[in-house]
Amino acid sequence: MKKLVFATLSLLALTAVAENRPQSILLKDWSGPYGGVPPFDKVKVSEFKPTLEWAMQEQRKEIAAIADNKEPATFENTLVALENSGRTLDRVYSIFRIWSSSMSNPEFQAVETDMAPKLAAFNDEIIQNSKLFARIDAIYNSPKKSQLTPEQQRLVWFQETRFILNGAKLDDKQKARVAEINQRLATLMTTFSQNELADEEEGYLALDKADLEGLPQSLIDGAASEGARRKMDGKWLISNTRSSMEPFLTYSPKRELREKAFRIWSARGDNNNSHNNNKLITEILKLRAERSKLFGFKTYADWHLADTMAKDPKIAMDLMLQVWKPAVARVKSEVADMQKLVDAEHGNFKIQPWDYRYYAEKVRKAKYDLDFDLVKPYLQLENIRKAMFWSAGELFGFKFLQVHNVPVYNDTMTVYKVLGKDGKFVGLWYFDPFARPGKNSGAWMNNYREQYKMHGKGITTIVSNNANFIPGKKGEPVFISWDDAVTMFHEFGHALHGLNSNVTYESLSGTNTTRDFVEFPSQMNENYLQTPGVLKFLVNAKGEPLPKELIEKIDHAKTFNSGFSTVEFLASGILDMKLHLIADQDIDPKAFETAALKELGMPSEIVMRHRLPQFGHIFSGEDYAAGYYGYLWAQVLDYDAYEAFTETGDPYNKEVAKKYHDLIVSVGNTEDPAENYRKFRGRDPKVDALLRARGFPVPVPENSTKN
Numbered sequence: 001m002k003k004l005v006f007a008t009l010s011l012l013a014l015t016a017v018a019e020n021r022p023q024s025i026l027l028k029d030w031s032g033p034y035g036g037v038p039p040f041d042k043v044k045v046s047e048f049k050p051t052l053e054w055a056m057q058e059q060r061k062e063i064a065a066i067a068d069n070k071e072p073a074t075f076e077n078t079l080v081a082l083e084n085s086g087r088t089l090d091r092v093y094s095i096f097r098i099w100s101s102s103m104s105n106p107e108f109q110a111v112e113t114d115m116a117p118k119l120a121a122f123n124d125e126i127i128q129n130s131k132l133f134a135r136i137d138a139i140y141n142s143p144k145k146s147q148l149t150p151e152q153q154r155l156v157w158f159q160e161t162r163f164i165l166n167g168a169k170l171d172d173k174q175k176a177r178v179a180e181i182n183q184r185l186a187t188l189m190t191t192f193s194q195n196e197l198a199d200e201e202e203g204y205l206a207l208d209k210a211d212l213e214g215l216p217q218s219l220i221d222g223a224a225s226e227g228a229r230r231k232m233d234g235k236w237l238i239s240n241t242r243s244s245m246e247p248f249l250t251y252s253p254k255r256e257l258r259e260k261a262f263r264i265w266s267a268r269g270d271n272n273n274s275h276n277n278n279k280l281i282t283e284i285l286k287l288r289a290e291r292s293k294l295f296g297f298k299t300y301a302d303w304h305l306a307d308t309m310a311k312d313p314k315i316a317m318d319l320m321l322q323v324w325k326p327a328v329a330r331v332k333s334e335v336a337d338m339q340k341l342v343d344a345e346h347g348n349f350k351i352q353p354w355d356y357r358y359y360a361e362k363v364r365k366a367k368y369d370l371d372f373d374l375v376k377p378y379l380q381l382e383n384i385r386k387a388m389f390w391s392a393g394e395l396f397g398f399k400f401l402q403v404h405n406v407p408v409y410n411d412t413m414t415v416y417k418v419l420g421k422d423g424k425f426v427g428l429w430y431f432d433p434f435a436r437p438g439k440n441s442g443a444w445m446n447n448y449r450e451q452y453k454m455h456g457k458g459i460t461t462i463v464s465n466n467a468n469f470i471p472g473k474k475g476e477p478v479f480i481s482w483d484d485a486v487t488m489f490h491e492f493g494h495a496l497h498g499l500n501s502n503v504t505y506e507s508l509s510g511t512n513t514t515r516d517f518v519e520f521p522s523q524m525n526e527n528y529l530q531t532p533g534v535l536k537f538l539v540n541a542k543g544e545p546l547p548k549e550l551i552e553k554i555d556h557a558k559t560f561n562s563g564f565s566t567v568e569f570l571a572s573g574i575l576d577m578k579l580h581l582i583a584d585q586d587i588d589p590k591a592f593e594t595a596a597l598k599e600l601g602m603p604s605e606i607v608m609r610h611r612l613p614q615f616g617h618i619f620s621g622e623d624y625a626a627g628y629y630g631y632l633w634a635q636v637l638d639y640d641a642y643e644a645f646t647e648t649g650d651p652y653n654k655e656v657a658k659k660y661h662d663l664i665v666s667v668g669n670t671e672d673p674a675e676n677y678r679k680f681r682g683r684d685p686k687v688d689a690l691l692r693a694r695g696f697p698v699p700v701p702e703n704s705t706k707n
């Protein structure tokens with residue numbers, strides 16, 4: 001009873017707000033060219049809260065109109081109306097998310113902390129609206145459903161599943177508890193992410209001039225500007241982010257400094273300060289387990305995989321364990337190679353996690369005669385971008401043209417309009433490449449606006465790629481590492497997935513696919529970095545192309561260190577799944593991490609790619625929770641799919657590219673991904689190509705994953 005009174009009160013309070021529509025650009029339709037663009041130049045952080053609240057209230061009225069409709073439920077008056085609801089909220093929230101990932105500051109974080117549980121509660125309000133669900137359910141169970149188009153039927157199935165999986169069928173008491181849990185989770189996950197960001201910003205490794213030995217010039221320049229930014233004259237500072245720490249660990253010959261750097265880097269979220277994430281993890285896991293039970297599932301993993309390709313946690317776990325064994329065997333031989341170098345130098349120590357990258361680089365030079373320092377001068381960021389554009393042109397017929405007439409939120413950003421095969425405008429691509437305070441580390445793709453074409457309205461997509469490269473000196477070209485170039489192709493692959501989307505309904509558009517499928521097009525695009533056409537773009541300052549012998553060496557060393565990269569990834573993936581397979585029990589993350597890694601037989605020379613207190617993928621949000629395996633799952637698909645191209649002798653084979661476009665990247669979630677994959681490849685995906693690509697033995701007789 002008390003709950004009800006509360007709900008009424010807050011509704012009244014919101015109605016009072018609603019009468020005063022805030023005067024903010026955030027509430028207006030996006031105006032300007034290209035079907036309207038986000039008004040980044042006019043955003044005021046103080047306007048997020050009132051506009052989000054207004055936009056929620058607007059959608060609340062729209063939902064009520066659908067749910068209370070006296071007419072019988074039809075696809076049009078329910079599903080289409082639902083698609084059309086919340087357009088204002090979508091626009092405000094899209095910019096809100098960009099500020100969260102790319103423009104965060106204390107003022108914004110306060111708004112974020114305040115709004116996260118409110119947004120979660122609002123989401124539940126829609127899911128738990130029993131009148132609304134009854135209408136969706138009626139359409140889903142109606143014999144007339146078969147008269148709808150296949151995409152419409154898929155949308156009905158999608159919403160029915162989404163509502164049921166999130167508790168639409170629960171009783172009022174259970175619904176109230178789910179809503180409570182979701183609000184608490186929203187707060188906890190926001191705090192987790194802010195803690196990680198805080199430790200990344202507060203931590204650094206300070207170097208004197210003598211400590212710069214062996215470091216690449218770009219890292220030294222970045223460390224110098226970081227010193228200047230923090231007003232620590234005469235010091236070079238290595239920031240506590242992946243893009244600075246990893247190269248330091250790869251190149252610094254000073255073992256004590258490497259250890260120091262490693263300890264700062266691997267302790268993010270796990271320090272003795274107010275940003276410690278361990279307690280949050282315990283509570284997040286407990287709440288997720290409780291909620292999954294309410295939803296009728298044994299564990300969180302069972303619930304979260306119900307609408308994926310893998311469907312069953314055991315199938316996902318089996319795939320990871322199948323790859324784990326050969327990966328660990330490979331690590332043993334990698335470590336043996338490195339230990340030989342240490343012993344030859346009379347190092348008198350055993351390889352530790354802070355030595356791995358450094359000695360791996362030395363082995364690479366010795367064994368494969370491949371020095372990535374010699375490759376870097378050919379990896380100008382601008383040329384990588386041009387190469388990505390060219391490759392997308394070959395595969396999908398896209399053309400990218402820079403535009404200057406749209407606002408950006410940082411003046412180092414650039415914007416391109418994208419034209420399709422027929423010259424028709426398909427969308428915009430924003431590029432925000434450089435690190436700065438308040439920006440999440442790593443690289444990602446973002447959807448500012450989804451493509452859809454309901455009722456003849458052609459809404460074009462707006463996507464972005466974001467990275468954390470260290471800006472060079474003004475006017476000078478920026479050089480990135482080979483790994484970063486691979487990451488660029490990866491994120492651009494997500495962007496292409498969005499740009500290729502050609503569906504009717506927004507909920508099924510572009511990258512809105514199942515979680516274990518979404519990394520397929522992005523990882524697929526990584527393969528294209530090493531195609532001859534792309535390599536032509538990689539020229540040094542004098543315009544000389546990447547020498548053939550270096551290309552051959554890169555190719556030869558392709559499977560190098562694959563033990564390390566596979567094990568650090570799988571350790572994170574397996575622990576993620578194990579954590580979410582625990583039904584009810586308070587988990588001490590530190591003890592769990594130690595015990596689970598021991599049981600798994602984790603090589604002592606490697607740590608997880610994301611230790612639990614910094615595993616933002618699974619604790620800052622829910623998309624990758626019990627879902628980190630998705631990268632591997634999608635990799636099975638992408639290596640197998642890429643072989644469909646290379647088997648023809650042409651990575652850009654037009655016929656295969658058309659199939660890939662028609663069945664994989666243009667359909668969003670409008671068709672069953674497993675079925676479409678079979679149509680594309682003529683069979684189920686096989687894990688063999690992935691094992692081959694990593695240089696692991698392929699078991700005989702042939703083993704296939706059943707999806």
Ligand SMILES: [Zn+2]
Binds near residue numbers: 519
């Ligand atoms: Zn990705």
